[in-house]
Amino acid sequence: MSRRKDPHWVAARQAPPRADQNPKMLRHQLPAEHSLHRATVSGIRALRLSVWPPESQLPGSLALDPARTIDWRSARQARLPLGVRWQRQAEARFQILFPLGPEARCLGLGERYEGLQRRGRVHTLFATDDHVHIESVDPLYKSIGWLVVADGPEHYGILLDSPAPQRWDLDSRRVGKATITLLTRRGWQLTLLGPASMPELVAAMTTLTGRAALPPRWSLGHCQSRWSYASESAVRQIAGQFRARRIPCDSICLDIDYMKDYRIFTIDRSRFRGFESMVQDLARDGMRLVPICDPGVVRSANDATYGDGRRHDVFCRRSNGSVFVGKVWAGPSVLPDFAREEVRAWWGRRLRLLTSKGVAGIWADMNEPALFDHKRPLALDSDELPPEDQQLFVQQALEGTVGHFELHNAYGMQMARACWESLEQSRPNERPFVLTRSTYTGGQRYGAVWLGDNMSWFEHLRRSIPMLLSAGLSGLAFSGVDVGGFGSDCDAELLARWYQLGIFYPYFRNHCAMGGRAQEPWAYGPKIERAVRRLIETRYRLIPYLEGLFAEHRESGAPLMRPLFWHYPDDPRLSEVDDQFLLGPDLLVAPILYRGTTTRTMVLPKGRWYPFDGGPALSGGRLHQVSFDLEAVPAFVRHGAILPLVDPAAHTGLLDGAPLTFQVYGSRARGRFWQDDGQSRSYEQGAFNDWALNYQQGKLAIRARHLGYAPQKRRYFVAAEGQRRAVSLPG
Numbered sequence: 001m002s003r004r005k006d007p008h009w010v011a012a013r014q015a016p017p018r019a020d021q022n023p024k025m026l027r028h029q030l031p032a033e034h035s036l037h038r039a040t041v042s043g044i045r046a047l048r049l050s051v052w053p054p055e056s057q058l059p060g061s062l063a064l065d066p067a068r069t070i071d072w073r074s075a076r077q078a079r080l081p082l083g084v085r086w087q088r089q090a091e092a093r094f095q096i097l098f099p100l101g102p103e104a105r106c107l108g109l110g111e112r113y114e115g116l117q118r119r120g121r122v123h124t125l126f127a128t129d130d131h132v133h134i135e136s137v138d139p140l141y142k143s144i145g146w147l148v149v150a151d152g153p154e155h156y157g158i159l160l161d162s163p164a165p166q167r168w169d170l171d172s173r174r175v176g177k178a179t180i181t182l183l184t185r186r187g188w189q190l191t192l193l194g195p196a197s198m199p200e201l202v203a204a205m206t207t208l209t210g211r212a213a214l215p216p217r218w219s220l221g222h223c224q225s226r227w228s229y230a231s232e233s234a235v236r237q238i239a240g241q242f243r244a245r246r247i248p249c250d251s252i253c254l255d256i257d258y259m260k261d262y263r264i265f266t267i268d269r270s271r272f273r274g275f276e277s278m279v280q281d282l283a284r285d286g287m288r289l290v291p292i293c294d295p296g297v298v299r300s301a302n303d304a305t306y307g308d309g310r311r312h313d314v315f316c317r318r319s320n321g322s323v324f325v326g327k328v329w330a331g332p333s334v335l336p337d338f339a340r341e342e343v344r345a346w347w348g349r350r351l352r353l354l355t356s357k358g359v360a361g362i363w364a365d366m367n368e369p370a371l372f373d374h375k376r377p378l379a380l381d382s383d384e385l386p387p388e389d390q391q392l393f394v395q396q397a398l399e400g401t402v403g404h405f406e407l408h409n410a411y412g413m414q415m416a417r418a419c420w421e422s423l424e425q426s427r428p429n430e431r432p433f434v435l436t437r438s439t440y441t442g443g444q445r446y447g448a449v450w451l452g453d454n455m456s457w458f459e460h461l462r463r464s465i466p467m468l469l470s471a472g473l474s475g476l477a478f479s480g481v482d483v484g485g486f487g488s489d490c491d492a493e494l495l496a497r498w499y500q501l502g503i504f505y506p507y508f509r510n511h512c513a514m515g516g517r518a519q520e521p522w523a524y525g526p527k528i529e530r531a532v533r534r535l536i537e538t539r540y541r542l543i544p545y546l547e548g549l550f551a552e553h554r555e556s557g558a559p560l561m562r563p564l565f566w567h568y569p570d571d572p573r574l575s576e577v578d579d580q581f582l583l584g585p586d587l588l589v590a591p592i593l594y595r596g597t598t599t600r601t602m603v604l605p606k607g608r609w610y611p612f613d614g615g616p617a618l619s620g621g622r623l624h625q626v627s628f629d630l631e632a633v634p635a636f637v638r639h640g641a642i643l644p645l646v647d648p649a650a651h652t653g654l655l656d657g658a659p660l661t662f663q664v665y666g667s668r669a670r671g672r673f674w675q676d677d678g679q680s681r682s683y684e685q686g687a688f689n690d691w692a693l694n695y696q697q698g699k700l701a702i703r704a705r706h707l708g709y710a711p712q713k714r715r716y717f718v719a720a721e722g723q724r725r726a727v728s729l730p731g
């Protein structure tokens, strides 16, 4: 198809007028049923358009959080907000159109390899394992159909709830028009939110799609990974190095080589003879293991998971009824149909083969699903959804059998969900940890994400900021990228620079690829090791602050990493800043992002900002030239903030008893200290303390907003105006 000629528009204009259609909408080329509902979602106006071909029905939603109920009322509204119109153009092709004002910015859309701005290009949502992250790459692993159109102070949110292939052309021809092309034979829903501010829109969006649970504290610590620590002795050795070198660390990931011949739910006993005792020994030392899980199950009569799966009929079939086979690591493999509840339950039971051995969490990879023999099963510019028998396989949607592509973008999330729910069931009072590569709108309900196979390039260090910021604006608050970079060799300077940024990622993991050089913090000599140790210790000091931010995310949907305009929408100079960010309201991070440089320009929002490493405050509302050597913490604290900082320890299991300092920035300041056991789900029943901190006239007032947790004994201090003294919590 030629996008340049834009046959869509020609077709739309030529479509015969239909008197039975709402005149304010486009004339439909093909009939489609629709309905409109309205609601108030966390104080924001929401209008939902539901559309389905008459021969189909409105399918159940995968994006919406099933735990939340919204009071939708039927609406009659001729005009949709934002001037949105839609049409069914062909049997399996819908279009949604809206104008974009000359100044309108487009933000969101989850994981894209680019800056914050989405306008001016076509974005395909079709989950793909494309490890070539360069400017021309289009779809990556995640598919989040959520866009914020920011035109002046009033923003609108657009949530397209369909896991089918779709292209968001956000004015690629610069004519002021956005066109979403959705290839589906099923129904879909479009929710329009606003007008509202960015924080309000993200609050409403996450009211609909759900929020991340509080993570287990250990998962906020440092994670060390590589493809692969391929034997018990290698894993024990790495764990031992962290302790011997006094570098804090909480977990190690086990990549695919812990398995026997890459077969899921097996352990290679020749290399991991004492897997169980290894897990236990490391756990006693506060080091947890997170094994990888791929969805593919080898097609082999003597594979237990394959046999069990065939007995339970869990694998995706082709439309002719035969089980679909594709190539992945273990060889020809079959794929569970995670869209089916009983298949997720089956997977959850199989997963206990691993979780019963005491591993702490699950890392879900390859779940786009990635297949070596079908790298690009649908052309990006395709204008037709192929017939069922050409969609690799079929899956069971709630309303019946559909071609795989119809559900493709949700496959990864449904796998993460199967892992998550399995952990919930087998460890009912423990916070689950799942890390997934592919996910869909609402995926924050099922754990953390990382952004896949980046490279050890400064370019990818830089890009991680807008990519993670956009993920956060799209609901994915618990996120990170591989610190040090996955592909290619990281060098000393890049590793230190990456830690200077990575300590502020919500999920903080050093990971690298097979064949690359060693990338552990000590692999570059004592100078880098000392710098990285200090940076990781800083991360641990910040964990109480991070936990408060996760609590805030649960209350308001706010991401942890926030673009500057999140808190300072009135300063137009901040609206495009994507090489600095805020971590919560109080920390501004401005890392060094170019090789060979130690100095950068940064902008500070209004107010005054204290260098994290100490020294006089800088005034905001203007640019500054700042320098950071390899040991520095490239961050600034807002004047008027109080940070709860804990003394670092070898792992988070020791933080409960470690001294904690309320660090006051300025002579009048406020802060928050969230406190709970960091591991159980009792906080859902109120077993937490939420302290309001207020410092003025030389005194710190600590008031309980909520009391429900009896903390371990520890010492508390307040550090303000150059002095540090002991304080105690009331109650």
Ligand code: MIG
Pocket (backbone or CB within 6 Å): 226, 227, 255, 256, 292, 365, 366, 437, 452, 453, 486, 511, 512, 513
């Ligand atoms: O085809 O398991 O993104 O983190 O180390 C590569 C091996 C499969 C891709 C993941 C990466 C992981 C690697 N996996």
